[in-house]
Amino acid sequence: MNGILIAMIGALLLPIYEAWQDEDIWQKMLAFASIATKTSIMILVVSVLRDDWMIGVVGVLILSVGNAALMLLAHILRRLNEG
Amino acid sequence: MISILDLLLRLTIWFLLTSDLSLPNILIGIAVALLIPRRYTQLSTLKDWLQILWEVVVAIPQAYIEAVEIMVRPHTEEDIVTERVKPRRTPGLIFLDVFVITFTPKTIVLNHHEDGTYEVHRIRRPRRKTKAKAARRPWS
Amino acid sequence: MIDNISYGLMVLGVVFWFWGTVPLLGHRSVLYKLHSLSVSDTLGSMAIVVGLLLKIPREWPLLLLALISLAIWNTVLGYVLAYCSSQGGGND
Structure with a gap:
């Protein structure tokens, strides 16, 4: 389990690097979407690893609220680009 | 229904x-x-719903197959095609249609036009374009 | 046995994560990256959650909810990002 978690942290570093390095706003949005999903899955894995399901409930809640904010932001950006 | x-x-x-x-x-x-409010937009039949729900179930293993496929042989070409929406679709059914198409990794719906077409973005393998065209999705 | 399948699914999920995230660093179009991200973030994460589900079956209702909402939200976000980035211009 520990190995899997370390690999996941490694995978998380890639979109973080991309979000920092790329100037284009849509590429940044993609990277942020990826970060959001990956961290919430990691919360679930950590909750199993520590055998503490309270953490897991938080992860499930984050997943079911979803990336609503990112979708809203995408629509705002589209309006800005149009105008 | x-x-x-x-x-x-x-x-x-x-x-x-x-x-x-x-x-x-x-x-x-x-x-x-x-008690939660809902909108009344009817007119879709049970058959349509069962069919699309079945498509959702089928889409899951198919998505994994496609994922392995694009991992094994790189799909580097991309193009945009338009597909027709089946007639008489309610918003709920259209949502599920878009979901099924976008869920599989090779295709993403870009836009849904009022006149009943989807713009679908696909990735595919380089060369052999005619073959790729022929292997369109069944509902196209 | 169940444990091995569970680990296998999680490793598969992490492999999907890496495979789908590495193209993010390249210089391809947003849409192309979106295809590979749907492999990693939707399918890879679903594999990981199913792996967790096999590990702690007693929490199946919440994990199933996580699985369903993961699939729906990620797919919808993919569609919204594709739609917005292609409509507003600046899509290279």
Whole structure:
């Protein structure tokens, strides 16, 4: 389990690097979407690893609220680009 | 028809969320599901719903197959095609159509036009374009 | 046995994560990256959650909810990002 978690942290570093390095706003949005999903899955894995399901409930809640904010932001950006 | 499915969906979410099948909880769930407002846009048949739900089930293994496929042989070409929407689709069915197409990794819906077409973005393997065109999705 | 399948699914999920995230660093179009991200973030994460589900079956209702909402939200976000980035211009 520990190995899997370390690999996941490694995978998380890639979109973080991309979000920092790329100037284009849509590429940044993609990277942020990826970060959001990956961290919430990691919360679930950590909750199993520590055998503490309270953490897991938080992860499930984050997943079911979803990336609503990112979708809203995408629509705002589209309006800005149009105008 | 849509209202029963709608109710079932709400009840499923409620029971998964509370994971409690006692009588009071069932009653609360039904009350909440009935009280939440909904829109009445009917006219889709049960057959359409069953068909699209079956497509959703099939899409899951298919998505994994496509994922392995694009991992094994790189798909580097991309193009945009338009696909027709099946006639008489209600918004709920169109949403599920878009979901099925976008869920599989090789295709993403870009836009849905009012006149009944989707813009679909695909990735595919380089060369052999005619073959790729022929292997269109069944509902196109 | 169940444990091995569960680990296998999680490793598969992490492999999907890496495979789908590495193209993010390249210089391809947003849409192309979106295809590979749907492999990693939707399918890979679903594999990981199913792996967790096999590990702690007693929490199946919440994990199933996580699985369903993961699939729906990620797919919808993919569609919204594709739609918005292609409509507003600046899509290279």
